[in-house]
Amino acid sequence: MSIRHGLLALLEHGPRYGSQLRTEFESRTGSTWPLNVGQVYTTLNRLERDGMVVQDGEDEAGHTLYGITDAGRDELRAWFERPVDRTSPARDELAIKLAMAVGAPAVDIRDVIQSQRRHTVKAMQDYTRLKAQALEPAPADRDEIAWLLVLEQLIFQTEAEARWLDHCEARLIRLSAAAEQRPEPAPPPAPAPAPVRGHRGRPG
Amino acid sequence: MSDQSHQPHQPQQPVLQLRNLTRVHGSGATEVHALRGVDLDVFPGELVAVMGPSGSGKSTLLTIAGGLDTPTSGQVIVENTDITTADRKTLAALRRRSIGYVFQDYNLIPALTAAENIALPRELDGHSARKARSEAVAALDEMGLGHLADRFPDEMSGGQQQRVAIARALVGDRRLVLADEPTGALDSETGESVLALLRTRCDAGAAGILVTHEPRFAAWADRVVFLRDGSVVDQTVRSDADSLLSGQAAER
Numbered sequence: 045m046s047i048r049h050g051l052l053a054l055l056e057h058g059p060r061y062g063s064q065l066r067t068e069f070e071s072r073t074g075s076t077w078p079l080n081v082g083q084v085y086t087t088l089n090r091l092e093r094d095g096m097v098v099q100d101g102e103d104e105a106g107h108t109l110y111g112i113t114d115a116g117r118d119e120l121r122a123w124f125e126r127p128v129d130r131t132s133p134a135r136d137e138l139a140i141k142l143a144m145a146v147g148a149p150a151v152d153i154r155d156v157i158q159s160q161r162r163h164t165v166k167a168m169q170d171y172t173r174l175k176a177q178a179l180e181p182a183p184a185d186r187d188e189i190a191w192l193l194v195l196e197q198l199i200f201q202t203e204a205e206a207r208w209l210d211h212c213e214a215r216l217i218r219l220s221a222a223a224e225q226r227p228e229p230a231p232p233p234a235p236a237p238a239p240v241r242g243h244r245g246r247p248g
Numbered sequence: 249m250s251d252q253s254h255q256p257h258q259p260q261q262p263v264l265q266l267r268n269l270t271r272v273h274g275s276g277a278t279e280v281h282a283l284r285g286v287d288l289d290v291f292p293g294e295l296v297a298v299m300g301p302s303g304s305g306k307s308t309l310l311t312i313a314g315g316l317d318t319p320t321s322g323q324v325i326v327e328n329t330d331i332t333t334a335d336r337k338t339l340a341a342l343r344r345r346s347i348g349y350v351f352q353d354y355n356l357i358p359a360l361t362a363a364e365n366i367a368l369p370r371e372l373d374g375h376s377a378r379k380a381r382s383e384a385v386a387a388l389d390e391m392g393l394g395h396l397a398d399r400f401p402d403e404m405s406g407g408q409q410q411r412v413a414i415a416r417a418l419v420g421d422r423r424l425v426l427a428d429e430p431t432g433a434l435d436s437e438t439g440e441s442v443l444a445l446l447r448t449r450c451d452a453g454a455a456g457i458l459v460t461h462e463p464r465f466a467a468w469a470d471r472v473v474f475l476r477d478g479s480v481v482d483q484t485v486r487s488d489a490d491s492l493l494s495g496q497a498a499e500r
Contacts, residue, residue, distance in 0.1 A: 158482055160476065165299075166484040168467035176444065176468075198462065206463035214301060 047079065047087050050113060052096060052120045059100045062088060065138035074174075075090065076192040076198070091116065142212060154213060161209045168202045171195055261328070262289040263424050263455035264313060267365035271308050282308040282476040283319070290457060291425060295450040297466035300475035306459045307428060309336075309475070313457060314347050314426045315339055323406045326424060330488065344373050348417025348425045351447075352432035354409040356401040356416075362388065363397040366416045373420075387415045391445060407438035412446055418449050425456045431465050443468040 047069075054060060054068050062084045069079055075161045091097040096116030100109045114122070138160060145153040175195050230236055282305045290296050298306045311317040313324060315331045324331045327346050331339055349355075355363045366384035367383040371377055388394050393411055401409055410430055417425045426447060431439030440464075447468050450456045458469060466472050475481040 082433070162472075162482050162484050165463055165472050167474065168463055169469065169484060172464075172467040176447070199467070201466045203467075210301070210461075210463075241398060 046123070047083060048091060049123045051084070051087055051091065051118060052116050052123075054110040055097060055110060055122060056117065059109040059111040061103065061109050064107070065110075071187045072190045073194050075192055153216065155211050157213050161206060164202050164206050164209065168199060168206065171199045171202065175199065260292050261329060262325075262458070264290040265323070265325040266313060267307070267323040267325070269309070269312060269324065270320045271283070271305070271312060272315070272320045275455070278393075279324045281478050283312070286475075286478070288480070289425070290455045292453050292455050293450060294471065295447060295456040295458060295469045296382070297460060297469035297472045298369055298475060299463070299466050301463065302461075306475050306477040310426050310457060310459050314349060315343050331481050337452055341373075344369055345420065346422055346424055347417075348414075348422045350413050350417050350425060350427040350430045352429045354381055354401070354406070354413050356409055356413060356453075357359050361398050361400055362393070362404070362412045364402075365412060366419050366422040369416070369478065370420055372452055375439055383419060384415075388412070391448075405438070406434050407441060409435065409441045410438075414442070414449065418454055423454050424456055427456065427458045430458070430461065431462065436446050436464070439465060 050069055051065055051181050054065055060068070063081050065088075066081055066084045068080045069084075075245075090098060092099070094115075096113055096119055097110045098113055100111035102108055120188070142153065142156065145156045175192070178188065178192045178195060183192050264497065266286055266288040269283050270281070273280040273282055284305075286305075286309060288296070289311075298309060300306050304315075312319050313322070315326075319332060321407040322332070326342055329338065329342060331342060334342065345402060345418050354364065356362075357368070360368065363384040365378035366387055370380035370383060375383075385397050388397050391411065391414070393408070393415060396404060396408055396412060399408075401412075404412065414425070414427075414430075417427075423448070430446070431442055434442060443446065443458075443465050446456055450470075458466070467478070470485075472484045473480055
């Protein structure tokens with residue numbers, strides 16, 4: 045998750061102090077990815093080091109304000125223009141778990157699939173209810189619209205996961221049915237005429 | 249003074265109770281167990297989604313719950329009447345008065361307008377044409393479909409037809425709606441609006457069963473029941489969605 049770019053985007057609306065940035069980040073994303081103030085200040089320090097933000101005085105209450113620099117604006121533009129990289133996928137615990145469950149002793153992969161499916165569909169039920177609430181009345185301000193988009197992303201993501209789980213189960217059933225239907229078990233490898241590389245030209 | 253229905257969160261009687269339901273198609277070598285001992289209660293105000301791979305028994309469950317098919321054994325109790333032992337007349341009356349169906353292909357009668365489609369079952373049930381008509385228009389108005397009252401099915405979009413079908417399913421005193429892949433022929437945006445209407449009707453007190461293979465539509469339900477090989481293998485219950493907002497979900 046790019047906290048760095050998120051903060052730059054918020055600072056583009058004007059100077060802000062740390063905990064204010066945290067609050068705005070969370071209201072924009074419905075607290076889906078909560079930040080702690082420590083993360084915000086660490087990130088601000090790095091952005092300051094890289095010349096993308098500068099300290100910009102204090103407000104009446106004595107909070108240090110940060111403002112975006114031209115370099116920060118350039119970085120932000122570049123971020124919006126650049127697609128999020130999908131060529132090196134983030135580690136997905138579920139995909140790793142199912143990959144490990146294939147052929148694992150004492151694990152029924154269908155049980156693994158079903159317990160995940162229950163969890164995923166339940167999350168979808170919750171998100172769907174939140175979405176119905178978010179649409180009634182229709183979202184009006186920037187934060188409400190942003191939160192609806194985030195919620196719908198969560199629904200699409202869980203939907204994709206549920207469909208993938210259905211697919212995995214169907215795939216496994218088909219594969220095991222096909223394995224059962226093979227006429228006879230493969231003969232032991234030794235006497236079989238194994239294909240040999242560079243062996244006497246073409247057959248027949 | 250025994251309290252037989254000790255259910256603090258569901259004080260009402262279920263509209264539908266399925267008890268140890270089995271259904272066997274064929275016999276001998278070709279015997280197929282479509283349902284193997286299914287129990288399910290659906291309460292007023294509750295929408296239950298039934299999911300499962302094809303052949304898992306979900307459509308069989310729905311047709312038996314609606315009295316369109318008979319179980320091999322077990323009970324189907326709709327508003328306190330066991331429809332598996334009810335006589336033909338009682339069953340017919342129950343189907344007309346208590347149970348509404350929503351099918352994938354809408355099943356509206358093409359020669360009748362939306363209002364007439366909704367009024368027809370009420371007229372068959374002995375209500376005057378005028379009363380049935382005014383009920384039908386009221387039902388459409390309540391669902392924000394009043395402008396469709398005088399349209400014929402071929403003058404409506406698929407989504408509109410399906411919403412009219414839901415109005416028909418729940419007109420009068422009917423409190424049980426059985427929907428078999430109601431979004432099957434619709435694009436996903438229209439499907440959502442059909443589900444939203446079903447959800448609203450259940451929030452208003454109806455009990456619903458929704459058979460679907462689409463997780464996105466099942467997610468509108470209060471409870472999702474998973475069928476596999478004719479048995480309920482698992483189910484979800486709805487949590488208090490507000491817990492998601494407290495940041496609990498993001499602590500992982």
